Amino acid sequence: MRATFIGHQTWLIEHGATRILVDPLLCEDFGLVDQYRIDIYPPRTVDHRALADVDLIFLSHEHSDHFDIQSLNLLPRSARFVVGSTIVEPVKQCIRDLGFELTEVDSTEPMLIKDLSLRFYPADPKTAFWESRVTQIYLEERHGPCSGIFIAVDALISEVFKTDIVEERVSSPSLVIVSNNSRVSPPGAFQSLENWGKNAADSNRKTGPLGLGVLNSVLTAYLEDFPAQPEHIAMCGGGFIKRFDGFAAFPFSEQPMLSQLANQLSLDVNVVGLLPGQGIRLDAPQESQIDIDWVTVDHLQHQQLIRELETFIDDRKSIEVASSVLPDLETxxxxxxxxxxxxxxxxxxxxxxxxxxxxxxxxxxxxxxxxxxxxxxxxxxxxxxxxxxxxxxxxxxxxxxxxxxxxxxxxxxxxxxxxxxxxxxxxxxxxxxxxxxxxxxxxxxxxxxxxxxxxxxxxxxxxxxxxxxxxxxxxxxxxxxxxxxxxxxxxx
Incomplete structure (x- = not known):
């Protein structure tokens, strides 16, 4: 069983002749408002022709960093398209209008797709309201040793899934894929939930071991009550660029670097951080990393973006609030x-x-x-x-x-x-x-x-x-x- 990272939170899961594509972002950018599409980070190109034989497309929820119409338009209409039943109707209708045959799932009963068994789970009820329509997916082999992959996406892990593990309706997953959505802005740059009532006097300066907080929230606190320790935890998310003058990438969004540090601090779990086009193979004698040739990272631009961020932080620059996104009123x-x-x-x-x-x-x-x-x-x-x-x-x-x-x-x-x-x-x-x-x-x-x-x-x-x-x-x-x-x- 193989999990290949395509970028941001897009994954291709393969076993035998079965190919499952999750939350496809296949263009170099994404967004539902064409004038304000957001660049993928790290920058990469995807040859979508390599997905011509995909068996099933799964969309976890309707946010634009998961649901990208231009990317969906590149995919084969022969693929089965699956969404959770709670996803909003305009998204369902859009998928139908694109020519896909849509399947809505509202139970955790297994869906058998060739060599794989798929189960779909509702997000934990404590998930923030705007992420509460997320449907999570668990994939396991139908035959042979039970290697399972659970993809949590942007929500808290389903209580129903954890109960299924405890009551042995499913095996504990070998790999859990979690989202690093910390998106910590660098010192001098504000972020979405910035409290200007408390920070206005110090120009939004951020200090302290923020990266340790990211690792703790993503790898420790998030999985604190998970029934069994998975062998592997893969991090993804934060894979887009905030196009301000002076910096683009977010600090602590380099998953390979974070995973390397996390593995030095952990004892019995393998933390995986991949670049687009890299994957992990679970059915080898020793779990190994794999690479594909139809996803290509622009390494020169990637390194340039990292240097821009480092320079921004070292020079203690700051960014003002934008005057407006839309053209301002004139009269x-x-x-x-x-x-x-x-x-x-x-x-x-x-x-x-x-x-x-x-x-x-x-x-x-x-x-x-x-x-x-x-x-x-x-x-x-x-x-x-x-x-x-x-x-x-x-x-x-x-x-x-x-x-x-x-x-x-x-x-x-x-x-x-x-x-x-x-x-x-x-x-x-x-x-x-x-x-x-x-x-x-x-x-x-x-x-x-x-x-x-x-x-x-x-x-x-x-x-x-x-x-x-x-x-x-x-x-x-x-x-x-x-x-x-x-x-x-x-x-x-």
Missing amino acids: PAEYAECLERCEVELNRMARSLMLFITGRKVLQMSHYRGRPLGPQRIVFSFVCHRLGLRSSYGLNMVSGRFEVEPLTELDALIAHYPYGVCLPLVDFMGVADGTLQIWDVVGVSIQSWFEHGIFDGLIPFFYSYYGENGSPHLLDRIIRRNMATLEIAQCN
């Missing part, structure tokens, strides 16, 4: 019209925000920074850098409506409100109307601040409310726009 009339639509959108979302953990947390607070809180406790501040305009709105937790906030300076808003967000008006409305995805703007043009934990703030609310899980109608608009410009391939 006061455009700003006024956009702001009017924004006010409607704010009051449409107000009740959902009050019911989200952010609203529940702020209702439990009585004081903030030593002063009593009034009814307005969450603020949205919108800017137009081109025109030098800012408009802010506070959510009244009594009336359940947003009201105009006269404070205009960001520091004053941070001092007055325990929870808030500042972003370009044009980007907010771009997300709200389906021109952009929320993933296109977080960590780029948004600043947020919050009390309590990182999942209590407004960015996680945006993930939940505007993400594919909470707003499938927005995803539907983006998919339809993407499909309208796509020349659907005739791949048999």
Whole structure:
């Protein structure tokens, strides 16, 4: 049984004559909004013709770093296409429109595909809401010694799968593939869940043994209650480039380096970190690494990106928040019209925000920074850098409506409100109307601040409310726009 890494979180699992492709990203970039596609890291090319005989394609969930329409368009329509039954309908319809025969799975009963047996599992219920539609996959040999591979993707490991191991309905996997989604930005560069209320004074400097924290969270804490120690743990994820001036790759996203360090610190498990085109073979007398020739890493560009990151850190550079992702508004009339639509959108979302953990947390607070809180406790501040305009709105937790906030300076808003967000008006409305995805703007043009934990703030609310899980109608608009410009391939 062989597992070959294609890039980011794409895997090809093979045994005998059976080939299973998981979460295919086959282009040099990915994304559902063509103007903002994101480059794969490390940079590589894939000759998709080598996948012409793949038996089954499995899509774990609908996020654009797993579901890429341009990549799917390169694959044979003869392959069986499998998704979990909870995946949102626009994705299912897109797969059908591309010409695939779609199978939805809603049980853990085995699916037999030639030499392999496949089982599909729901994510652990404690998984973050925006990842809760993830379906995890377990593959094992139908005949001979039981070598199993479990691919966890972006969610906590399924409680149902762990129970199946304990009750011996399945054998414990030889290989568990986990996601290194730490995406730690280097010092001087903010990241999606940055707390500007606490870090604004020190220019987002990050210090301490952050890489040790990554290894602990991915390899130790994540598998803490796993029923049996797997022989091998393979790391993937973080395989894309954040295109800011001065750095591109994320620190601690070099899986081969991390695996080498992890193996020096562990005793009875083999930690695997691969470059695209490399794989691990489980059915050899001694587990060995394999290479394929149809995935080619651009080693020169890869090394250049590593040097850029090292230079950025050594020179203690910093990056400002982007003025906007979309072209900014140009006239006061455009700003006024956009702001009017924004006010409607704010009051449409107000009740959902009050019911989200952010609203529940702020209702439990009585004081903030030593002063009593009034009814307005969450603020949205919108800017137009081109025109030098800012408009802010506070959510009244009594009336359940947003009201105009006269404070205009960001520091004053941070001092007055325990929870808030500042972003370009044009980007907010771009997300709200389906021109952009929320993933296109977080960590780029948004600043947020919050009390309590990182999942209590407004960015996680945006993930939940505007993400594919909470707003499938927005995803539907983006998919339809993407499909309208796509020349659907005739791949048999």
